[in-house]
Amino acid sequence: MDQRNFLYMFYGFAAAWAILALYVLTLVARERRLRSQIQTLQRMLEEKEQNK
């Protein structure tokens, strides 16, 4: 019982941190996606303006 009690406490802490870490990872991924998309669009705009 005591062993299991301690183990589940560890699971609880791990779950809390894992969820927050997962959220941070989604934030990082979104940041990267947004930056690359903005860059692509800016390049497209520049090209179009030069061709005009």
Add this chain to the structure above:
Amino acid sequence: MKLLREVCVVAGKDLRSEFRTKECLNAALSFAIVILVLFSFAVDPSSEQIREMSGGLLWLAFAFAGALILNQSFARELPNDCLDALVASPVSAAALFLGKAAANWLLLMIVELVCLPVFGVLYNMSWLGQWPLLLLVFLLASWGVTVIGTMFSALTVNLRLRELMLPTLIYPMMIPALMAAMQLTTVLIATSGVPPEDWIWVRLLVGFDIIFTSLAIALAEVVLLG
């Protein structure tokens, strides 16, 4: 007084156009009855146990059927830009919203009052024992459901995925009203009288109606006029 007259005009318009085609009403009614029949396969319909889940069965059917009515409430105004015309009319936004909610409320009540006897017959259940209280619960809970539903129907009317979005958004929001309605309906059908610990559900229902009606009236202008 002016508000009340405007509400009646809008509700009357909605009900008149609904009763001319009966599109929504027929769809919602037959859908609710189909669900009630389907439940007989999910649980043993002859058991005593069904009495204890009567409220749950009924209100699930009403909630599903209600979504059909609510979906059409504002979508009906989309062709020919009727919604813009309504918004441009001298009727206030609150009256417009309350009128639409009142029309939906009446339609939902019709569905409920037709389904209740059908349910009683199909599952061999007497529900007349405390009908005044039962009617009160139905009136209060349906108003809660329609106020939330009409509001969200207005929010989602311009979306491509409207039919999907509306149920996903409204069911979690409606849970307080649905939970109270299920609990009270079961108690009123299965037992005699409401035990004191269940009065919390009546209070919850009344509180839900008051809070969401005032929120909806306060926000109607923003939602409808932008």
Add this chain to the structure above:
Amino acid sequence: MTRERVLYLMGGISAIWLVRNLYVMLLALPDEVEQGAIYRILFFHVPSWFTCFTGFFLAAVASGLYLKTKNSLWDTLAVASVEVGVAFTLVGLATGSIWARIIWGIWWTWDARLTWALITCLVYMGYLMLRGAFDDPTSRAKNAAVLCIFAFTSVVITFKAIDWWRTQHPGAVLSIRTGGGRIDPAMEQMIYQNWPALMLLAAVLVAIRMRQETMQRELEALRRRTHAF
């Protein structure tokens, strides 16, 4: 770049604080008499619920201010705090569930507090979903703001559920609500230590998410410009 530096500083302080809290709760505080080691989950469970409630409250206020001023900054704040709030809601649900597995022997039970907590989670996920369905930023902000104000009622009910119903979930323990005596002062102190640390972390996440939302707006504006050609 100063803004960036402030965020790093806040994140650093929060990290140090959280590690220090971990040290205290694991090594300095004794096991609880009835529950054993598992009670320490409380130190994450309660503060993360407080954090998400604060986030949802902030989002409701920001939504109201958006509807009043039509300043898109408020909408940005609302979406950021809802999203971070949902992350903390999930932490609260997960930690609570693991605690319940030991103490009650089950992962989940349908008592009032747990049910409302789950409803709150679903409602705010619906909020995030609704935002994704709009193409036009103005109507997205307006309709999401209205939903956000409606959604806050479920937070209030979740918070008061332990007073309104007899629940399996433990009743209020913090002395601000009970007048004291329900919890050991040292343990209560720990909750108040971990809450601001998590709030600081949440504030950093909200700030990052707000910047992303601004970038998203820029992106949408760029898209419209490229289509205009």
